[in-house]
Amino acid sequence: MSTKTAPRTAPVAGVVGLLVAIALIALAVIGIHDLIVTQGWASGHAWARGAIDGINHSTRADWVIPLAVIALLVGAVLLFVSFKPRRTTYQLVPDEDESAQVWVAPAALSQLAKSASEDVPGVLQAHPKVSRRRIRVSVRITPGADRDQIAQTATDQIHERIGDLSDLPVKVHTQEATA
Template identity: 35%
Template sequence: MSVSTPPKARPAAVLGAALTAVVLIAVAVVAVRELAVSQGWASGSPWSLDAVRSLDGLTPSVGVAAVGVVIALLGLVLVWLALKPAARTHLQAHADGDLWLSAPAVAALARGVADRAPGVISADATRVSRRRITVEVVTSGDPTAVAERVDSALQSQVQGLTRAAVTVRTREVSR
């Protein structure tokens, strides 16, 4: 079995990076407007001078400290999101090649195998995770015998694909 890097979800920092990019684009648009106004290419008064004048004379206060703390916390959250590893999304198959399967794909295969087993009225994958897949089977016959047949079919066709544990739960309906 080859060892390779598993497929992963998008990093958690994607949303923060996208929002930061939008803010930087807005700052660039304002900077171009300021350049056009200061060079006389456009009419109007510069916004940056008004913003700097409004900050002139600002003294330390609770509001300024609160804004500083919020900005610092936002920066720490963005750094944490950037360093947080992305979640694994697929299961490696027990094959010689580099084959990865998603947990929902393995669950759909398990549901299909269970649904085709003799004595099964319906089957559904009720719990799906990278470590465990639970298949719930509805039968009108002996639940123990049907569970054994379904488990045997799952062992031969699904269990060998991945390390995910596939379990069977049966429910009997009256005829």
């Protein structure tokens, strides 16, 4: 089973890359503006000139070292984010011979579990939650109904409805509806 072709979320580094690209575009706009002004093609003053002159005649302040440490930490976080693997968004359908890779969305499994458990007599509402490890379903049942019997029937119905799409364990939690 190869996970190279697994459907995955968008990388977190994409958001960081977008922000860095916007910052570089802003620097380019400032540079182009300053070029136009210094060449005399337009009137005004260079935006970067004041910043450069201010830096040239300054001494180190007390806030520079903490700022450098913060910049180092931000750089380390960005480096970590760039190498962080993306999460899979779908679950692999179990296949005995592993010849084909078929993926199912957790939302689809959730809908199947919900409809299967709501078809059980005595169940008023079902709220499924599908994770990577299990399918949990919280069901509200009619007052006075046999909780264990409904939980077992709902579990069997969910396994039957999902069939070969998933081999995740199913946990059904029952709660009586208040009158």
